[in-house]
Amino acid sequence: xxxxxxxxxxxxxxxxxxxxxxxxxxxxxxxxxxxxxxxxxxxxxxxxxxxxxxxxxxxxxxxxxxxxxxxxxxxxxxxxxxxxxxxxxxxxxxxxxxxxxxxxxxxxxxxxxx
Amino acid sequence: xxxxxxxxxxxxxxxxxxxxxxxxxxxxxxxxxxxxxxxxxxxxxxxxxxxxxxxxxxxxxxxxxxxxxxxxxxxxxxxxxxxxxxxxxxxxxxxxxxxxxxxxxxxxxxxxx
Numbered sequence: 001x002x003x004x005x006x007x008x009x010x011x012x013x014x015x016x017x018x019x020x021x022x023x024x025x026x027x028x029x030x031x032x033x034x035x036x037x038x039x040x041x042x043x044x045x046x047x048x049x050x051x052x053x054x055x056x057x058x059x060x061x062x063x064x065x066x067x068x069x070x071x072x073x074x075x076x077x078x079x080x081x082x083x084x085x086x087x088x089x090x091x092x093x094x095x096x097x098x099x100x101x102x103x104x105x106x107x108x109x110x111x112x113x114x
Numbered sequence: 115x116x117x118x119x120x121x122x123x124x125x126x127x128x129x130x131x132x133x134x135x136x137x138x139x140x141x142x143x144x145x146x147x148x149x150x151x152x153x154x155x156x157x158x159x160x161x162x163x164x165x166x167x168x169x170x171x172x173x174x175x176x177x178x179x180x181x182x183x184x185x186x187x188x189x190x191x192x193x194x195x196x197x198x199x200x201x202x203x204x205x206x207x208x209x210x211x212x213x214x215x216x217x218x219x220x221x222x223x224x225x226x227x
Binding site: 004031042043044045048056090092094100101102103104105106107108 | 214
């Protein structure tokens with residue numbers, strides 16, 4: 001099983017709502033990632049978790065709050081978002097392979113903030 | 115992370131080979147060269163990676179220049195399914211803390227039937 005799943009596929013939320021994005025993998029990977037991708041732009045790294053600990057935060061605003069409850073699950077809690085946060089949110093996972101890591105990406109959650 | 119330069123777009127005919135170039139003149143000795151592609155409405159997909167020697171896998175081949183300042187991704191017989199944005203990325207191994215992929219703008223490949 002080389003699949004990373006993400007739920008929901010689509011999410012529309014108001015600026016005062018609280019919602020969460022979920023990511024799951026069962027490949028035994030110990031590193032998990034959140035990326036943000038705006039339309040027609042490349043993905044941009046937001047957070048990296050390694051062995052369930054946050055190891056990289058790319059200066060992401062606090063209205064995005066990641067959580068890694070166990071080695072298979074990664075959540076992204078959203079609160080008080082702005083319309084400019086509308087984007088495709090991608091989750092990925094990786095494990096050491098051949099001297100570096102190859103990342104497996106999920107299909108993404110398309111978020112619209114109204 | 116070191117920077118990569120790729121053409122914005124390329125076109126190919128179906129069933130013909132495609133050579134996608136990437137320049138990375140500031141590559142360091144420990145940087146791996148990774149290629150990912152992103153099909154429409156999907157997440158990125160790993161294609162291939164290498165360090166110094168040319169690499170082959172079931173999807174593609176990676177040809178790395180002797181000075182490592184450039185590389186070429188080779189799709190041996192393009193299919194319509196290969197139409198995607200191809201990203202060339204330099205990656206410094208970070209054992210224990212996870213990898214950081216910094217995507218450039220990539221090359222949008224169109225495949226003509």
